[in-house]
Amino acid sequence: xxxxxxAVTTQTTGLLAEADKSILFTTKRPSIVMExxxxxxxWDTEGKRYLxxxxxxxxxxLGHSPAVLxxxxxxxSGTLVHASPAYYNKxxxxxxxxxxxxxxxxxxxxxxxxxxxxxSAIKLARKHGAKKMNGAYEIITVKNGFHGRTLAMMSATxxxxxxxxxxxxxxxxxxxxxxxxxxxxxxxxxxxxAIMLELIQGEGGVNVVDEAYLYGLRKICxxxxxxxxxxxxxxxxxxxxxxxAFEHYxxxxxxxxxxxxxxxxxxxxxxxxxxxxxIFEQGNQGGTYTGAPLSMAAGYAVVKEIARSNLSRxxxxxxxxxxxxxxxLSLDLPxxxxxxxxxxxxxxxxxxxxPKLAAACQDAGxxxxxxxxxAIRLMPPLIVAQEHSDLMIDILRREMSSLLA
Ligand code: PLP
Numbered sequence: 001x002x003x004x005x006x007a008v009t010t011q012t013t014g015l016l017a018e019a020d021k022s023i024l025f026t027t028k029r030p031s032i033v034m035e036x037x038x039x040x041x042x043w044d045t046e047g048k049r050y051l052x053x054x055x056x057x058x059x060x061x062l063g064h065s066p067a068v069l070x071x072x073x074x075x076x077s078g079t080l081v082h083a084s085p086a087y088y089n090k091x092x093x094x095x096x097x098x099x100x101x102x103x104x105x106x107x108x109x110x111x112x113x114x115x116x117x118x119x120s121a122i123k124l125a126r127k128h129g130a131k132k133m134n135g136a137y138e139i140i141t142v143k144n145g146f147h148g149r150t151l152a153m154m155s156a157t158x159x160x161x162x163x164x165x166x167x168x169x170x171x172x173x174x175x176x177x178x179x180x181x182x183x184x185x186x187x188x189x190x191x192x193x194a195i196m197l198e199l200i201q202g203e204g205g206v207n208v209v210d211e212a213y214l215y216g217l218r219k220i221c222x223x224x225x226x227x228x229x230x231x232x233x234x235x236x237x238x239x240x241x242x243x244x245a246f247e248h249y250x251x252x253x254x255x256x257x258x259x260x261x262x263x264x265x266x267x268x269x270x271x272x273x274x275x276x277x278x279i280f281e282q283g284n285q286g287g288t289y290t291g292a293p294l295s296m297a298a299g300y301a302v303v304k305e306i307a308r309s310n311l312s313r314x315x316x317x318x319x320x321x322x323x324x325x326x327x328x329l330s331l332d333l334p335x336x337x338x339x340x341x342x343x344x345x346x347x348x349x350x351x352x353x354x355p356k357l358a359a360a361c362q363d364a365g366x367x368x369x370x371x372x373x374x375a376i377r378l379m380p381p382l383i384v385a386q387e388h389s390d391l392m393i394d395i396l397r398r399e400m401s402s403l404l405a
Pocket of ligand 1: 114235
């Protein structure tokens with residue numbers, strides 16, 4: 001049946017009214033309802049198309065509803081959906097083998113969200129502190145970083161706005177400024193059991209860690225015999241132009257956390273570590289959904305496809321192309337400080353313009369993100385092609401020019 005425009009509009013209005021009535025408020029959402037996705041695009045219930053340069057917050061690495069993910073889910077759901085965390089299952093073993101192989105780590109633990117993977121990393125570091133470092137428990141993290149929204153991860157995150165939120169905080173985190181090795185060194189004491197950071201702070205506005213700084217952090221951890229935890233939940237699996245951002249630096253973490261892209265949209269995360277830190281005892285860590293066959297099959301299919309199609313190389317090339325195009329825009333428009341690696345990019349705009357520009361672009365059918373009032377972040381699916389970047393730049397130019405006119 002052909003729907004009239006009025007019928008569709010009525011449907012959307014009804015959905016929005018129902019959402020208002022029944023969904024707990026946590027964030028302001030625009031008056032649109034997303035319905036369908038394919039490749040680089042999503043469509044709302046009005047049939048309007050959006051070019052997606054947010055990718056569900058760096059999640060849809062293979063684009064929307066990729067065939068490999070759909071097929072893996074269909075096949076596994078017809079075989080075994082959930083087996084209980086008490087048992088091994090085939091996809092779990094297969095996926096752990098793939099992830100340890102491509103990352104150079106030895107052991108994998110699986111969870112459903114990035115926050116949980118990071119919680120596992122903190123537990124593992126504290127376990128090591130308890131066993132090998134006379135009970136050391138404190139973890140040094142970096143200001144303006146982001147590690148998730150559980151109570152412990154909010155404490156780890158060190159966002160100034162979260163300082164007093166949901167007090168009392170989880171104890172045992174010290175925050176130091178990014179790229180300040182002296183400050184980190186000064187923060188280490190007898191209680192310190194790990195250093196944890198992102199290599200590009202995504203939520204913090206795309207701030208890149210310096211090579212010398214990371215090398216220094218690696219040295220501090222080696223000197224004290226404590227783990228370096230790298231949170232690659234946003235940067236991992238091809239996004240920065242390498243499979244893992246740590247490969248840009250020539251160092252290795254002791255504990256690595258992955259999320260977002262790992263499931264291509266299916267809720268999944270992982271904590272990887274080395275044999276040295278295979279030290280959890282029975283019952284220390286777990287979860288109902290850890291290593292569940294359906295999520296493992298999804299993750300295996302997605303990660304295998306990212307590696308098979310060499311999407312990190314595409315991220316590198318398309319990222320370079322986007323940087324050139326953005327530099328071109330900056331000749332006519334107030335765009336500055338173009339930064340980031342691969343397809344995790346940001347640039348500054350005049351203070352306060354970020355959210356207005358993101359909203360105007362959304363109205364014009366382009367999804368971009370303003371992590372700060374003065375910044376725009378781009379993190380498209382890793383399958384993005386030049387034609388999509390050209391379209392994005394056209395919309396951006398038009399909307400920014402008209403906002404500034
Ligand atoms: N760590 C980083 C670097 C992130 O960017 C995020 C989410 O944005 C998280 C952790 C938390 O992941 P999740 O929202 O899946 O719990």
